[in-house]
Amino acid sequence: MRRVRRFCTALLLCLPLAATADEVQVAVAANFTAPMQKIAADFARDTGHRAVLAFGATGKFYAQIRNGAPFEVLLAADEQTPARLQEEGLGVPGRRFTYAVGRLALWSPRAGYIDPEGRVLADGDFRHLALANPKTAPYGAAALQALEHLGLRARLQSRFVQGENIAQAHQFVASGNAELGFVALSQVFEQGRVTHGSAWIVPAGQHRPIRQDALLLRRGEHNPAAQALLDYLQGDNARALIRTYGYQVE
C-alpha cells in the first residue's frame, strides 16, 4: 500500500514537468496532416519548442475545445469554426489568421482513370464516389458545390460514400473501395505535383474558397511555444512549405 502511494505521489510530481512551457498542444484539421508534420519538425529544429499534434475533424475539435480540451492552438479546416470560438471567448483576440487556402481534387489511385478535365464524373461507370461529410467537413461542402456547379449532384447522389473527415474519404479511395473521390489536394500532392494515381484539380471558381484559419486558444495565451508556433506559421519557411502541398497562401 505504501509503495503504491509513493508511486502515485511520484507520478503526480511528474505531471507539471510533462507540461513545461516549451511544448504546445495543437489541434490540426485532417487535411493539413502532412504539411503540419513537416512544419512541426522544422519548428522544433529552428526554435527548440515541441508541437504536439492531434489530427481530426474540425467540428469535433470545436466540441472538444468548448468542453475543456487542452488544446492551445487550432488549425481549422475552415474560417467559421475559429471565428465562432473567438466569439465565444475561447480564442485570444487578434490572434486569428488564414494560414492556408485549400484546394479540392478529384482523385483515384489508378493512373489514367481521371482525365485532366474531370469528365469521368459525367461519363464514368464507377459505383462509389467518396467525399467528406458535407455537413461537417469544409472539403465535403466544397465537393458538393463543385458537383452542383457541374450539374451532376442529383445524378451522382446515390453513389456518394461519406467519410467522417477528409482523411477517411481519402482512405475509402486509397483502399480501392470507392473508385474515385474528392480529397484535399494536399493529401495527394507534394513538391508541386500529384504523387500517384490520377487527379483533376477542381478549378477554384467551382467552389467557395476553403480558407483555413489558425487561432490561438485561451489556454495557449501565456505559452511562449504557442505564440512562437503562430509566428512560425506566418514565416517564409512555413509558407513556402505549405505552398508545395498545393495550398494557396495569402
Added chain:
Amino acid sequence: MIFDSADLAAIWLTVKLASVTTVLLLLLGTPLAWWLARTRSTWRGPIGAVVALPLVLPPTVLGFYLLVAMGPNGFIGQLTQALGLGTLPFSFAGLVVGSLLYSMPFVVQPLQNAFAAIGERPLEAAATLRAGPWDSFFHVALPLARPGFVTASILGFAHTVGEFGVVLMIGGNIPEKTRVVSVQIYDHVEAMEYAQAHWLAGGMLLFSFLVLLMLYGSRFRQGWQG
C-alpha cells in the same frame, strides 16, 4: 416531432441491422457453441480465442481489416466479386458481415455456457431412451439451454445496436443503407446540432438501460444461467 425523417430512417435501419444480425448469429452460433461446449479437440482453445477476439480488439482494428479484406483487392472482396456480388463496404450486407464478427462473442459465449451447464447426464438419459443425437439436441438440450438463448439474443441485439467504430469505418454514412443511430448521433454532434443529438443519445441510453434491466431482472428471478 422530436425526430426528423433522417433520425427515423437511422432508427429503423439500426433495428433492422440488429435483428438480422441476431437471427443469423443464433443460427450460426448455436452449432459453434455446441461444438465448443462439448469437443475435446485441440482446436477448442484456438477457436474459442478467435470467437472472443472482438471482445478485446478495438473496433478500429476490426473495421480497418474488414475495409481492406472486403475491398476489391482483399480476399473477401475477390470472392464476392467472383460471385457477382460486387464489394461489400458501403452496403447493408457489409454492415451485417461486420456486425456478425463484432457481436459474435456476445451470442456464442452465453450459448456455450448454457450448453456446458447441461452436462452429460440428461443427454445420456435421453440416449438410453433411444433418442437419436438430433432428437436429444432439439428436445433435451435446446429447452434446457433456453435461458442461454434469451441472454444471447438480448446481448447480441443490444451490442449490435451499440456498434459504432466498425460501421463508421466500413459504412460510408449512406442514408437508409449504412447510417445507423450511433453514426447519426456522431454527425449531429459534429454538426453542432446538440438538441437532436440529445434526443437520439438519450433514447439510446434509455433503450440500453431497459434491455439490461430486462436481462438482469429476469436473472435475479431465475438465478444466473447465462
